[in-house]
Amino acid sequence: MRDAVLLDAVCQKYKGNIHAHSFRSDGEYTVEQMIEAYRSKGYDFMCLSDHEIYFHSDAYDTETFIMLDGYEMACEMERNTTGQQYHLHGLLDRSLLAEKTFQHDEEHAKPDYESLDTIQQLIDEMRSKGNLVIMNHPEWSKNREEDLHKLEGYTAIEIYNHQSEIQEAVGYGVSYWEYVLKRGKQVNAIAADDAHGGRLIWWYPNFMEVG
Template sequence: MTKKGFAGEKGWYKGNLHCHTTESDGCLTPAEVVKLYQENGYQFLCISDHEKYADYTGQFNRKDFIMIPGAESSVNLVLPGEEVIRRNAEDPDKMTREDWLTQRNGFLAVKKTHHIHGIAGTQKMLKNASASYADIEDLPVFVYEKTWNGEQAAQKQIDEFCEHGCLVMYNHPLWSKVATEEYIHLKNVWAIEIYNHSTVLDSGLGVDTRDWDSILATGRQIYGVASDDNHNTKPIPDSCGGWVVVNAKELTTECITENLANGNFYASSGPEIYDWGIKDGIAYVRCSEAERINFICGGAVNAGFTVLKGQMGWKTEQERWEHREYMTYAEYPLNGQETYIRVECVDKNGKTAWTNALFL
């Protein structure tokens, strides 16, 4: 069996898909956020303010940096006893963005929430969509009192994003306090946020690969994204801690979006991945300096394998000596019982890079 983990395009482009500004609850203006990421070597950015779809491509795109339109919307279960005023006659579960912000900042306490990303899809997706967003558009908020069907509530927001031609990402599930069954069976979700830098710093609830694997184990492809979710309000900076690197032919909105849609990228909080895949039944990865490499597999109990530095069967003592402190390559012979495989490369600081999954 031979499968390539990446498509083999010539370019590698680093970007953050989850970012907030003064247009919602961030501290930096859109222009300031763009400047920050440009100065830190990023090639693309999605400003995804709460309940506010924004297309900044005309304002900030340049030859070496592009914007991806998007928004983050919430679906909320508020605590019992909180009175919610709704002004949407067509859908009683919706509030306007203005009303939600007023009450949320004033007295509403949220028990559970789905934070769901809509990222502008490919040209084909947008063309075939039944609706479209304006360049800047406030989005309604779903609000439920006392009780909800969590899965159905989230699916309504996902369906709205899909109707507008968006890729849909489910954000920071651990932080959101939702039960696993309230979101792992959702339909038309392109990606799950497996690393959220802001909530790692806030509460230690920003890393979640278990539910990612639970979804993959059902046979459904879903991609893993690392992002910042930066608000730039913290004593510890919450920018430039989680990102994706897209393998694409060129730096254009269409090329980046298309390769995101196809899973031709990896996620990272530090290490780099240069190549990975399966060749003649052996899974392999080439990466920057790593202390451990995990081959995570679906299938039977104890499927997969971890390689620690110094464990690879190097052919010579010289090779073993050169890799005594770290490794840049590892492999794992498949036994034929795996249903999927993905790879994690962990450096000496505990920072991780994640491939997407290959189904076998």
């Protein structure tokens, strides 16, 4: 019997992070500082998924490093009581050749939550502009498994978010992924660090060495 091959040894692999924040929203470093921090650690790609402001630019791409385009959109529910909310990550898939895409630095207003339809409409709008949609840090957001199962059209669930884990011990989302997979939903999983800057430097002094 042949051994199972989980990773193709000849397939090119890339190191990347698709969820981080800069000074453009609530991160503590500039775009340039964030890019330099990741590049100096051998990353091949990253996405600055700043809150409600879209990144869409080739200006920082080099022969060995590319910036993916995207943003993170929040929709808050019962804000002052449970803190329940959704954070959706839009990640531009240029192969979808969307007729219209969001522009660089385009700002978006958080929608008012009325029902789960509000989130579905947000997913649909993001997809219509060529984005893959990822359900970010569902445990931190106090999402419900059955709601993630009802929602359609998203590509992945963030099953590990380092910022949520080291700050509040709510960074894992595997149970959400398992719940929807068991019920037949075909979605992928991603892990990201959701770096915001300084506090990660304080806890992990080897992670960033930016001035």
